[in-house]
Structures are given as C-alpha cells and as structure tokens.
Amino acid sequence: MKTAYQANEGILPPELNDEIAAFCSGESLCHLALANKEFQAHAEKLLYARVAVRTYHEWEIGAFETLATNATKAGYVKFLSLEFYREKRPTDSAIVEKLLTAGPALTNLRDFRIRLRKDLRNHVGDLDGMLSAGHFHLNTLFADNYFDFNMILEGQNDLTVIGIFQVSNGDAPSSLLKSVEGRSLLTVGLTRETYLPVYNNIDMVPELLSLEQAQKFDVILGQAFEDDAMLAVSTNAESVSCAFVYLQNVPSKEIFEAFIAAASRIFVSLCELTMRLGCIGDTLEEWRKAPVSWPKTISKLGIWDWSSGDLRSSKLKFTGSPDEFAKSIHKLL
Structure with missing residues (x-):
C-alpha cells in the first residue's frame, strides 16, 4: 500500500515543485527533503x-x-x-x-x-x-x-573577480599585470592593519578593468563583499579607509574616471589614497590636462614613481591633499 507521500509523488509539475522549494527557508528545506523523492531532489538543489x-x-x-x-x-x-x-x-x-x-x-x-x-x-x-x-x-x-x-x-x-587575502607589501595584485593580457579582471588585495576582524586596506589594479567593469566596479565588488560567508576576517567596503592603486601604464581616461567614481560610491570611508604609477611622467601630464575628480572623502593623496615587481625602486613624489596636488602637479613633471 502506498503512503500518502508516495501517492502524491508526480502529481504536481516539476516547475511548481521548484517554486514551492524556492519559498522555503533552510530549515524548511530540510523538512521538505524528507517528504518524498521528488521534493528531496528540488530541496537538495537549493540546500x-x-x-x-x-x-x-x-x-x-x-x-x-x-x-x-x-x-x-x-x-x-x-x-x-x-x-x-x-x-x-x-x-x-x-x-x-x-x-x-x-x-x-x-x-x-x-x-x-x-x-x-x-x-x-x-x-x-x-x-x-x-x-x-x-x-x-x-x-x-x-x-x-x-x-x-x-x-x-x-x-x-570566465574568472572576472579575484580577491587576495592579506596582501604582503602591496604587490600581489600588481604582479598579475605581468602575465594577464587581453583579460578584463577586477582584482583587489585585502589587508588589515588593526586587530579588528576587518580588512581596512585595499589594493586595486584598474588597468585590468574593462570600461563596463569600471563603471560597475562598486556593484560588482559590492556583490562579492555581500556574498562573503567568512567570519574571522570580513570584507566590508564601509570599513576600507586606505587604498593603494597600481598603474603600470598611462590609464585610459574614460576607464579611470569611471573607476574613481565607482570607488567613491563603494568606499565611503576612504580617507587615504596611494597611487603607484609606472609611467609617472606621461600619467601626470594627462592628469594636468584633465584633472581627476578624486573622492571627496580623501584627505591624504600619495603619488609614487613605481616599477612593477621592484618595490625598492619606488620613490615618493608627492603627499598631501588632492587640492594641494592639483596646485603642484606642474612641479612634478
């Protein structure tokens, strides 16, 4: 003799069973999986x-x-x-x-x-x-x-987002510049300098972004942060106070402007921004002609002459506020 559960198997169309399972919480899915084999399959797909x-x-x-x-x-x-x-x-x-x-x-x-x-x-x-x-x-x-x-x-x-935990010396994301060609990639290095379980420093390589990724940088990275399931150290965009940006070549004006605008939207507590520039002369000349709209929260901007893979050769060229940078950029050329 069939049980009530067995008699109900196959009565509802699979699409409706899927809809029923989708409305269940995690605990309810566990119970649903015990109802019959058909509901078990639908529930386990979600579990x-x-x-x-x-x-x-x-x-x-x-x-x-x-x-x-x-x-x-x-x-x-x-x-x-x-x-x-x-x-x-x-x-x-x-x-x-x-x-x-x-x-x-x-x-x-x-x-x-x-x-x-x-x-x-x-x-x-x-x-x-x-x-x-x-x-x-x-x-x-x-x-x-x-x-x-x-x-x-x-x-x-198909990999488009890479997050690298506890970047050392700030060179892990930038090292990808040497081998990634023809790829659009959103890459961030995550570092913490406090005892709190939060990454408050971030390293970014906008040079690897496509224009669409730059425009949606805040949405893409925000979704990745929201999906984080870890507890010991969390990736919370609102906790990021310091950022390091690496540019091996002169950045595309359109992509860089879109990236900076999106970064301003997601990192609302960002107060210190360090730029490491591989082609510093040409990049500064571009920024002199078309000044960058830096995030309004930035109080300290650092500009470094930088060579990928050789941090010892990096030289600090400027440190100060974005307004001070705009006034002295011609002296750095």
Missing part, C-alpha cells in the same frame, strides 16, 4: 547550491564528506566557502583532501572562497591544480596570497 563551512563548527564539516562521495550533490554547488579555524584541528588536512576529491564533480561551481592557515600551505599546489584543471568555470575567487593566480587564470577563462 547544496551554497555551502559555507567554518571548521570551528564541527557540524558543518560533514558537508565535505558528502561532496566527496556524492557527485550529484557536488554538482548542485554554485557557491563554496571554506574557512579554517585559527587553531589546528586533527581534521583540517582531511577536509582539504575531501575538497580535492570532490573537485571534479563541482561542475557548477561559480564562486569559491578559501582561507588557509600557514601550516596548511602544503596543500596549495594541489588546490592550484584543482582550480586550473577546468572542472568548473569560476566567476569569483577569493583566496590567500600564496595561491598561483597566474596558473589559475590559465584554466579559468
């Missing part, structure tokens, strides 16, 4: 679409066991975030191994975020290989600065 694991929540760790052993559920994942607790745990390496095992089945993964501790860096090579193997096509990647982003980019043609 596994977003997987965020913090290793200090032991009950969340089992998600990687599921992904490693169930290719169907792994195929549902679109957003995956993995954050390791600051203290070592016996299961940490096993979690990375399960992630690597699940990698080939994560075919719909579009947004991946991972923060490793230094003692787990021995797994980076394997993770670089997984990320560049072409199992999935990412739009967004947030990872530690010791990942091989150039290698990853070779296997990720």
Whole structure:
C-alpha cells in the first residue's frame, strides 16, 4: 500500500515543485527533503547550491564528506566557502583532501572562497591544480596570497573577480599585470592593519578593468563583499579607509574616471589614497590636462614613481591633499 507521500509523488509539475522549494527557508528545506523523492531532489538543489563551512563548527564539516562521495550533490554547488579555524584541528588536512576529491564533480561551481592557515600551505599546489584543471568555470575567487593566480587564470577563462587575502607589501595584485593580457579582471588585495576582524586596506589594479567593469566596479565588488560567508576576517567596503592603486601604464581616461567614481560610491570611508604609477611622467601630464575628480572623502593623496615587481625602486613624489596636488602637479613633471 502506498503512503500518502508516495501517492502524491508526480502529481504536481516539476516547475511548481521548484517554486514551492524556492519559498522555503533552510530549515524548511530540510523538512521538505524528507517528504518524498521528488521534493528531496528540488530541496537538495537549493540546500547544496551554497555551502559555507567554518571548521570551528564541527557540524558543518560533514558537508565535505558528502561532496566527496556524492557527485550529484557536488554538482548542485554554485557557491563554496571554506574557512579554517585559527587553531589546528586533527581534521583540517582531511577536509582539504575531501575538497580535492570532490573537485571534479563541482561542475557548477561559480564562486569559491578559501582561507588557509600557514601550516596548511602544503596543500596549495594541489588546490592550484584543482582550480586550473577546468572542472568548473569560476566567476569569483577569493583566496590567500600564496595561491598561483597566474596558473589559475590559465584554466579559468570566465574568472572576472579575484580577491587576495592579506596582501604582503602591496604587490600581489600588481604582479598579475605581468602575465594577464587581453583579460578584463577586477582584482583587489585585502589587508588589515588593526586587530579588528576587518580588512581596512585595499589594493586595486584598474588597468585590468574593462570600461563596463569600471563603471560597475562598486556593484560588482559590492556583490562579492555581500556574498562573503567568512567570519574571522570580513570584507566590508564601509570599513576600507586606505587604498593603494597600481598603474603600470598611462590609464585610459574614460576607464579611470569611471573607476574613481565607482570607488567613491563603494568606499565611503576612504580617507587615504596611494597611487603607484609606472609611467609617472606621461600619467601626470594627462592628469594636468584633465584633472581627476578624486573622492571627496580623501584627505591624504600619495603619488609614487613605481616599477612593477621592484618595490625598492619606488620613490615618493608627492603627499598631501588632492587640492594641494592639483596646485603642484606642474612641479612634478
């Protein structure tokens, strides 16, 4: 004899079942998955679409066991975030191994975020290989600065947003200038200089942006920040007070103006801006002819003569307010 649940299977069209599942909260989806096989499939697609694991929540760790052993559920994942607790745990390496095992089945993964501790860096090579193997096509990647982003980019043609955690010496984003050609990429380096769990410094490379990305920089990056599932260190645009901008060549006037305007909209607390200019003479000449509308919140502007990959050769040319810069720009040429 069929149960009431079994008798109801297949009565509603799949599209309607999808709509029903979409209205359910996470807890309700868990209950819905127990109703029957059809609702289970609809519920699990939503339950596994977003997987965020913090290793200090032991009950969340089992998600990687599921992904490693169930290719169907792994195929549902679109957003995956993995954050390791600051203290070592016996299961940490096993979690990375399960992630690597699940990698080939994560075919719909579009947004991946991972923060490793230094003692787990021995797994980076394997993770670089997984990320560049072409199992999935990412739009967004947030990872530690010791990942091989150039290698990853070779296997990720759809990648448009890269966030690099704890940039050292401010050179991680700019290093991409050497190898990224013909790619439009929104790249930010995230650094914190306080004990608070917030990244308050940001490094940006507007030279890699397309005009559309520059115009929508605040929207694209804002969405990436809103989607962040990590807790130990957060990426909050309103907390950014210092920014470093790297330009290897003379920037496109249209793209740079759009970028600065969008940066003003998203970084509302930005008070200090440092510009590292590769072609400083030509860039300053362009800015003399057509002055830049700097964010109104900026109280300190720094201009450096800079060479990508050689921070020791950088020389400070100006520091002061944007108004003081406009008055003295002719002296810097």
